[in-house]
Amino acid sequence: MTHEGSFVTRNQYDAIILGGGAAGLMCAAVAGQRGRRVLLLDHASEVGKKILISGGGRCNFTNIHTAPDRYLSANPHFAKSALGRYTAQDFLALVERHRIAWHEKTLGQLFCDGSARQIVAMLLDECAAGQVEIRTGRSIGAIDHADGRYRVDDGSAPALVIATGGPSIPKMGATGFAYDLARRFGLKVVEPRPALVPLTLPPDQALFRELSGVSTDVIARAGKTGFREAALFTHRGLSGPAILQISSYWRHGEPIAIDFLPDHDAHWLTGAKRARPRTTLRKLLGEALPDRLAERLTEQFGLPGELANLPDRKLHEAEQRLSGWPFLPNGTEGFAKAEVTIGGISTAELSSQTMAARKVPGLYAIGEAVDVTGWLGGYNFQWAWASGWAAGQML
Template identity: 90%
Template sequence: MPQYDAIILGAGAAGLMCAAVAGQRGRRVLLLDHASEVGKKILISGGGRCNFTNIHTAPDRYLSANPHFAKSALGRYTAQDFLALVERHGIAWHEKTLGQLFCDGPARQIVDLLLYECAQGQVEIRTGRSVGAIDHADGRYTVGADAAPALVIATGGPSIPKMGATGFAYDLARRFGLKVVEPRPALVPLTLPPDQALFRELSGVATDVIARAGKAAFPEAALFTHRGLSGPAILQISSYWRHGEPIQIDFLPGRPANWLAEAKRANPRTTLRKTLADALPGRLAETLAEQLALPGELANLPDRKLQEAERRLAGWPFLPNGSEGFAKAEVTIGGISTAELSSQTMEARKVPGLYAIGEAVDVTGWLGGYNFQWAWASGWAAAQVL
């Protein structure tokens, strides 16, 4: 029976990182994945350019039942650390917006980087085969015909099932007695009910907004779709939205109080529709003006009516009836409970030698490279002790 120091299940971002670092520390590592090739999610990320990290990475940009859990790993392996690795490999990159770093070329470069690092650590990689029976006895984990004293769960969550994603990590964790925080789709488009069909007729229209849910607020673009709402601002707020709760959209962020009354004084003959069309896409301006039902010239509208219109435009309520689910979710909220794991090593507290990293764990980042940084950092942290 081949013997290894560690068997890692899942050759995505976290699994590849963990394998490479552990291998280069002299550990004999076996990396297994049921997919035909490694890093499938990396290849499609960032529109094929891989948004590989975010320079503004901080623990408060992650959701978890324990908001402090991610601090240790993120503090010890930073965005600058991964960027240095990217630059060592001569990969050209650029900052897009809000600290998001992308490859200039294809995402394949990041996969090739990780495969090179794994090769440097003499990691054995097997793809395209299902994981056999997993057993644990006498301090050793047996996976099919292979065994090791350490087993790392790096199989991610169920988001994007067409890429082969499943809830395997949770089933395995439960088998070993670890609690799982109920998973739900995150960074996902939201759907609107039939009574808001008027807005679905705006499919394809995008504009910069502030999206809010509870205390969370994100200033980015929103996109109307034939099913509801999408775009970066909506994907971000979806992680904070809970079913049955409204979200609010500020369609004209940054406007001062009484800006409509000022517009009336500056140009009394203009209409609300024309005023909105000066700042918003035409179809959206028309729809909002119809909804506000303030026809005629601004000169004929009292200031209190204009103030009420301002309030509605600054906090337009939508009540989504759901999301587009794991099929369209970029990541998963929830997962293996952080209460079960050491934040220093990612090892299960009650099951020596069992580790969980990456998206399989109940740590979920914002849109924009944060989830890759968690994959690199958690994989690195586990690799220090394998």
């Protein structure tokens, strides 16, 4: 064999995967262990950087309540196939096979007992078992497609997987590269926007900014969707799990509503007037809410004095306001603070079974690059594992 021939053989792969995040590593491991020759490229100095910072460094690696209705997409049915074939239990079995200790937190969230580095190490071990070639610190230059092969870096393959994620958390190196590449190959992109992100409030609601650091259990609603978790007041607006969740459903110009007392019935104040006529609204709110918040809400109502001296009509108005306090955010804290991206490569362009592009042979898209976005709490990692597994089965 000539020297030129050996160069071609050495640099020919069955698949090239762009992106060493959760989806890319999973896809590479699955394909490699099926006997495929896989090259994985990542521009960062090490793979799995978003995994390492997730869950406060302990990686909320999946959620046992994973179901397709906990994902947002222009096609709400798209995620069903991959999620149904590679489940949270499947990934948990992999974690346990690697003897990684884990625990369940609230709402089905699973975390490492130790460090997120254990998940990255596990994925690298799985890639090594499949003899995957990993190159980091590689800025991906020209990508050519001719004669049924994709040429990237100095390798070529009949299959190319876009696993470079979305533009959320740019300080980690995230960009819109996946969308640019998809458009280059003629794939439509659903307009991306920040998701799982704090909301900002305009100056006329600045009085709540003065509560920065105060957190309380609420139900946050946007339209017909609601989440019960903690909300946190910040110097810029609203954050905390309930707000991050509802941000995925919020659209600019729309209000959100906060139920500050989710455990109280609709007539709790008028009931309290009968049972405790000598008490005050301030005292009642102070029994249920953080002191600073109770003080501020009481000021807003302008209802001083004992309940016995307050008309039922005014108390009923207060009940309604406290169960659906309106806020009109003027924006979000953007991709810099967003945990994930809503939108991305249109699911109409992809097979839900294989994650392959319908019109471009050998091209695949997985993970956050695709227009599938999960709730907070491990759902987006499960989509990464499931979509990566689905594509890895086909390479």
